[in-house]
Amino acid sequence: xxxxxxxxxxxxxxxxxxxxxxxxxxxxxxxxxxxxxxxxxxxxxxxxxxxxxxxxxxxxxxxxxxxxxxxxxxxxxxxxxxxxxxxxxxxxxxxxxxxxxxxxxxxxxxxxxxxxxxxxxxxxxxxxxxxxxxxxxxxxxxxxxxxxxxxxxxxxxxxxxxxxxxxxxxxxxxxxxxxxxxxxxxxxxxxxxxxxxxxxxxxxxxxxxxxxxxxxxxxxxxxxxxxxxxxxxxxxxxxxxxxxxxxxxxxxx
Amino acid sequence: xxxxxxxxxxxxxxxxxxxxxxxxxxxxxxxxxxxxxxxxxxxxxxxxxxxxxxxxxxxxxxxxxxxxxxxxxxxxxxxxxxxxxxxxxxxxxxxxxxxxxxxxxxxxxxxxxxxxxxxxxxxxxxxxxxxxxxxxxxxxxxxxxxxxxxxxxxxxxxxxxxxxxxxxxxxxxxxxxxxxxxxxxxxxxxxxxxxxxxxxxxxxxxxxxxxxxxxxxxxxxxxxxxxxxxxxxxxxxxxxxxxxxxxxxxxxx
Numbered sequence: 001x002x003x004x005x006x007x008x009x010x011x012x013x014x015x016x017x018x019x020x021x022x023x024x025x026x027x028x029x030x031x032x033x034x035x036x037x038x039x040x041x042x043x044x045x046x047x048x049x050x051x052x053x054x055x056x057x058x059x060x061x062x063x064x065x066x067x068x069x070x071x072x073x074x075x076x077x078x079x080x081x082x083x084x085x086x087x088x089x090x091x092x093x094x095x096x097x098x099x100x101x102x103x104x105x106x107x108x109x110x111x112x113x114x115x116x117x118x119x120x121x122x123x124x125x126x127x128x129x130x131x132x133x134x135x136x137x138x139x140x141x142x143x144x145x146x147x148x149x150x151x152x153x154x155x156x157x158x159x160x161x162x163x164x165x166x167x168x169x170x171x172x173x174x175x176x177x178x179x180x181x182x183x184x185x186x187x188x189x190x191x192x193x194x195x196x197x198x199x200x201x202x203x204x205x206x207x208x209x210x211x212x213x214x215x216x217x218x219x220x221x222x223x224x225x226x227x228x229x230x231x232x233x234x235x236x237x238x239x240x241x242x243x244x245x246x247x248x249x250x251x252x253x
Numbered sequence: 254x255x256x257x258x259x260x261x262x263x264x265x266x267x268x269x270x271x272x273x274x275x276x277x278x279x280x281x282x283x284x285x286x287x288x289x290x291x292x293x294x295x296x297x298x299x300x301x302x303x304x305x306x307x308x309x310x311x312x313x314x315x316x317x318x319x320x321x322x323x324x325x326x327x328x329x330x331x332x333x334x335x336x337x338x339x340x341x342x343x344x345x346x347x348x349x350x351x352x353x354x355x356x357x358x359x360x361x362x363x364x365x366x367x368x369x370x371x372x373x374x375x376x377x378x379x380x381x382x383x384x385x386x387x388x389x390x391x392x393x394x395x396x397x398x399x400x401x402x403x404x405x406x407x408x409x410x411x412x413x414x415x416x417x418x419x420x421x422x423x424x425x426x427x428x429x430x431x432x433x434x435x436x437x438x439x440x441x442x443x444x445x446x447x448x449x450x451x452x453x454x455x456x457x458x459x460x461x462x463x464x465x466x467x468x469x470x471x472x473x474x475x476x477x478x479x480x481x482x483x484x485x486x487x488x489x490x491x492x493x494x495x496x497x498x499x500x501x502x503x504x505x506x
Binding site: 002004005007008009010011012013014016017082083084085086087088089090091093094097103104105106107108109110113114116117118120121122123124125126130131132133134135136137138148149150151152153154155156192225228 | 257258260261262263264265266267269270335336337338339340341342343344346347350356357358359360361362363366367369370371373374375376377378379383384385386387388389390391401402403404405406407408409445478481
């Protein structure tokens, strides 16, 4: 199950209903407490992968999921964003299949689309962008670091997950492969939250992101489609907040 | 506002709340009746773009949105999938900005992620896929048809929207540019619905899709990550349906 980008009300109705029916929930570290609270009846188990080697931790999670499915009627594995896009769901799915466990996958809003919504900037745009490349420099154990970014070179719009820490290397590599240093880039931290932060820059200015202290996940958006956001970030931000507050006010009335 | 891929319960909680507060809803043709029914108080206006030239129809929609925002407290523009990914939201956003109208964008589940969830196949996969390219061959008025697919050539995984009608041309072009004819391809129609259909094939076999009669939107997924779905579609399908039915049964108890 995808928990979405972070804001609890960007969960789907289906996910909310299944959480309410869950006996046990295995969740990543970044899932919002209000989202977990929807699983009223369930035991909650944090299974972050921040410590230890990936393969060891993953094997342990797989085993716990299979064991839980044999014991409980409704087991939820809750991941940030969408499970099928940089959510590392496949190994867990394969483990369930191998054990003959029935399952369904509930999709979630992925961070880049939440960031685009925050900015009020479409990632595709008539006459400007007809493709969007989602990529991550993150590698698994023993995996080669090469070629992950190849489609970004030809992309109209790019969305890079888990890349803020390598912003300088990413910028240098894309410029070396022919992307213009003037290409608009927006980094969005904590997309979908009222306290989300953004940095509007260019590919040439992206290395300066290394000086920032991030407190949450960051998605990098790049391409000509982002020029509108780069030109007028404050206005966009103000509009979004005012509109959100106005809606909340009306909903409360 | 994104309505998600089609199944009414894949709407977000935020979208459901705002629909309930809406005075008027302008919606695309493909939005589910149950989703529209959430807007209990609202006037519903269909504004499909199936007839007429795009630019004329778009200008008309823009004007109606601005006029409605001046008259009503909460105006919703409801689009299938996610508004920022092939949802043509930018022209409407620009019109609202130009008119000084406050707004927010509510993201939705996009079709390719719903299709991946249906299949139980992750679009990214450790050691196999570290990037996913979303692209569409659809062009606007007077727009060149070239280069939309360039990032797909280098992609680990590709997701093509609104491309089923041009499947033969897409396959020929990708093979000519060096993709193997044996590359797994899955076409998913009506992703997220209980009656969704799928065709598992290869890039070389993709032209046969022209013989099919589609009754709903189709997303094409391609890449080595899809090999699992191509190998065993029936088992995946059965598992998904059984799990969904079991969950519904439990939820009803």
